[in-house]
Amino acid sequence: MIDIIIVDDQVIVRDGLKMLLSLNEEIRVIGEAANGEEVLSLLSIKVPDVILMDIRMPIMNGIEATKVIKAQYPNVKVIILTTFNEDEYIFNGLKNGADGFILKEIIQSIKAAYEGTLMLHSQVTSKLINVLQNVSEYSSPSAMKKKDLSKLLTPREIEVVEQIMQGKSNKAISTALFLTEGTVKNYVSRILDKLELKSRSELIIFLKGE
CATH class of the missing domain: 1.10.10.10 (Winged helix-like DNA-binding domain superfamily/Winged helix DNA-binding domain)
Structure with a gap:
């Protein structure tokens, strides 16, 4: 069973996702939150396998929340949910540890992230490639990019x-x-x-x- 927490500031979106995910017997929604701060508080009580994270939320957005979650709970998979396929969000989300960035195919992406596979929508993949090609020098945390x-x-x-x-x-x-x-x-x-x-x-x- 894959335990899920849904994070989105719109109740109608959370309800829709819960309804969709309930159709799959391998997935169980164990909590929901309306912003980054709420999900961080929730994680002190229950820790899921996967978090579905919206980007644009009040108080603390999805990118900021993802960075904190991956630092404190590295084994929790975070899939960014959005309809805003913008280069900055895609790159920053992945850079901060997101395990996937999707526009559709939610259940497939949850299973892929849970199994350790980076799941990207085809449109997002092309965006990411363009971003990486336009970055003159990506500064990795280790500064060892050129080493064999x-x-x-x-x-x-x-x-x-x-x-x-x-x-x-x-x-x-x-x-x-x-x-x-x-x-x-x-x-x-x-x-x-x-x-x-x-x-x-x-x-x-x-x-x-x-």
Whole structure:
């Protein structure tokens, strides 16, 4: 069962999402909030697997909330929900640790994020590529963008990175490399630690920028 919290300032949107998600027996909505501050308070009581996060909300918006949540609850997946397909929101959301940024296909994206796959709508993917191509020099947290990864990672870790860059989930990687899913998770954690990155999203942006 995948536990979900919905964050949106419009009650009608939250109700609509709850109704939609209730149609899938693998998904359970365990809470809702109207802004970033409310969801942070809610997380002190209950921690979900996935948060559906609107961007434009009063008091604390979705980008700010995502940054705090990923710092305090790194295992919680955050999927940004919006109808505003703007470059700045897309890039800042991913940079702050969002596990996906979607306009549609909600249930599919929840399952993908839960399994460790970065899920992007096709329109958002093209936007992100354009943003990355126009950035003259992306400043990664580690400032190691130009270094040879073979000097930082083991051959097995590089194999895992290659699988991540193909958009595969931990489960899919474990099948491809004949490893347990727990071993894959450990590899991913070590890779992120070595590169001083916080999430798979940052890893993808880091490598795309090379």
